[in-house]
Amino acid sequence: MTPTQTATARNHTGQASIPSAYDVARIRADFPALQQQVNGQPLIYLDTAASCHKPRVIVEHLQRLYLQDYAKPNENHPMSVAITEQKEEARQKVADLLNASKNEIVFVRGCTEGINLIATCFERSQLQPGDEIIVTMMAHHSNYLPWELACRQTGALLKVLPITPSGEMDLDQLKDAITEKTKLVAVEHSSHVLGTINPIKQIVQLAHKRNVPVLVDGAQAAPHMPVDMQDLGCDFYTFSAHKMGGPSGVGVLYGRKSWLDKLPPYQLGEDMVDTVSIARTFSSAESKYKSAPERFEGGTHAFAEIIAFGHVIDYLNGIGRQQIQEYEEGLLHYVTPKMEVMDRVRIIGTAPEKEPLVSFTLDGIKAKDAESWFNKHTGIALRAGDLSAQPLMKSFNLEGVLRISFGYFNTHDEIDQFMDALQQCIREKG
Secondary structure, rough: OOOOOOOOEEOOOOEEEOOOOOOOHHHHHHHHHHHOOEOOOOOEOOOOOOOOOOOOHHHHHHHHHHHHHHOOOOOOOOHHHHHHHHHHHHHHHHHHHOOOOHHHHEOOOOHHHHHHHHHHHHHHHHHOOOOHHHHOOOOOHHHOOOHHHHHHHHHHHHEEOOOOOOOOOHHHHHHHHOOOOOOEEEEOOOOOOOOEOOHHHHHHHHHHHOOOOEEEEEEOOOOOOOHHOOOOOOOHHHHHOHHHHOOOEEEEEOOOOHOOOOOOOOOOOOOOOOEEEOOOOOHHOOOOOOOOOOHHOOOOOOOOHHHHHHHHHHHHHHHHHHHHHHHHHHHHHHHHHHOOOOOOEEEEEEOOOOOOOEEEEEOOEEEHHHHHHHHOOOEEEEEOOOOHHHHHHHHOOOHHHHEEOOOOOOOOOHHHHHHHHHHHHHHHOO
């Protein structure tokens, strides 16, 4: 897809009015950070898989919220009522984004907390000695460590499925791994290292045949493609706002209502309880907790950031979620063949269905040394190391990789400049 340069106007919110044709130049103008220089060169930000830069609209809304409209939600005075309404509007926007019900959307601090919430609730109410949890070798530490701890605390068994040399799951292995003792399958929608997009619908179908729920780590997929809970059929899905251009400290946990209703509270505090009474004995305690999603939202959340995330969803919808996916796929398909034919470059993860990122190694050059070269000599931001996936690195016999990852504001010209810099890095470091 070739980006156009058509003119656009701004509406009263300051949000860009995106034309039907994909206008990457207009989109880039909405990101002040992209206008800066690093090492005397224009910034080329190729680290969106770690976190995405923010459109101007989020700053404008946060500024107004903090300077003018600020009030704690769930109180009775008019400012609080207005903030509460805006927070619930944001919850509805998330529900619409996922094609889910509003009462299935729990606000958390990020994808990591969403996974920890379910792992902790399962530890408290679902797991017993001998039970099993299934994860994959491609898991981010955040979708491995909570389950490791839950299994250690309960005497359950953690099964880690291997992956193929191309970086894909073997569904036959998954089918064989699911037993009558399996209590949950926790899987990545897409891998933050390999880029692999997993066949979630098929995974869910295999698990549900044995009445096993499925949690999906959507941290990498949700920013790059439309995700539909009714279509995927999973029981839990979680992701972070900051990887979508939203504020940090905000995440979303989707939970099927039937599951949320049976799980105990996660963190206890204000706004998640109906009645609290002091009992003479523990067994006679009469505190009554609210139903989901409020049951899982104890304490005062980052409500201003939640509201701002709702406006980021509006911004992304204005561009078009499908259009974003197609444009980013175009960037991936543009860079991949260039890197495949480059001497001393080895791409890690060659699944046919990938999100817009490429992890790679350089023959004879350590990943961290190459990263240091880029940081010193270019304006290109990329990432290197084990990428919080040490088990995966060990399975591929790697110390680390370099990774470039794209957002909806990157361009083909930036890719060309990266390729030139990569060639120079190989010449100078080799």
